[in-house]
Amino acid sequence: MQYAEYIWGCYFLTAGFMGLQIWLAYYDHQRLFQRHDQ
């Protein structure tokens, strides 16, 4: 595949951003409930 490093770079970057968004949303929700429990 031509320009493989550019292509894979883009796909991994996208996956990373998406994963980060899900983790942030989940972590925020968990933290809210933990704060309430304390």
Added chain:
Amino acid sequence: MRNMLKHCIKTLISFASPKYFYVLASRLYPWMLCFSFICLSIGTYAALYLAPSDFQQGDAFRILYVHVPSAFLSLGIYTIIAICACLYLVWKVKIADIIATCSASIGATFTLLALTTGAIWGKPMWGAWWVWDARLTSELILFFLYLGYLCLRSAVSSPRLSAKVCSIFALMGLIDIPIIHFSVKWWNTLHQGPTISRWAKPAMPWSMLWPLLTMLLGFGLFYISLVFMRSRTELIRRERQAQWVRVILKESSSCNMPNTYGVVIS
């Protein structure tokens, strides 16, 4: 017919209630997330292995399968924020403000992603990471608009004033959306024109088009599921004094885990 219309309007209004929206979001987001992952997996495989190489760009055009949906969402999310701003300013719909708040950070992420993947595509194709092209510059302005919106949210401490000021800011920034969309027509730009248009036949063959449509669907569903996830948290934070939120928090502390679905509607 009139009864059906009345029923539809009543149903829509009921979903604007925070409690019903929480239930709807809690039930829908796992399914949406699941469908988005299926679409993204199929789309990624098709984009990388099934779609044929472009005769001019070679394999580098495969970057567009993540760049185009990101750019599409960056514009779409800002439009949704502006619609929500309008709904909040005119009818004071609380849910609209919550959706706008939750969408802003997601929109900023997708705009940054569109700019970055565009730069990575530009290096092998144009020989430069960045050019001060009309499309690129107006998209960069959109990113700053998102950042401005987020800064304004955290800068104003009063929730009502913050919602009002941010809604006005979002409506003012809406002018950038048609500028981005029509920039490739209005100015002589290096950025290529629209490949998929609502009014014309797509300028790409079906074998290249269907992975793009699958990715667009996957990105769209991912955005909706993220908004649902974030709005649940935001709803509990804002409505913590309401009886239904107290029930959820009580249930969660007795189970020692966050309540996901078990909301009882009286």
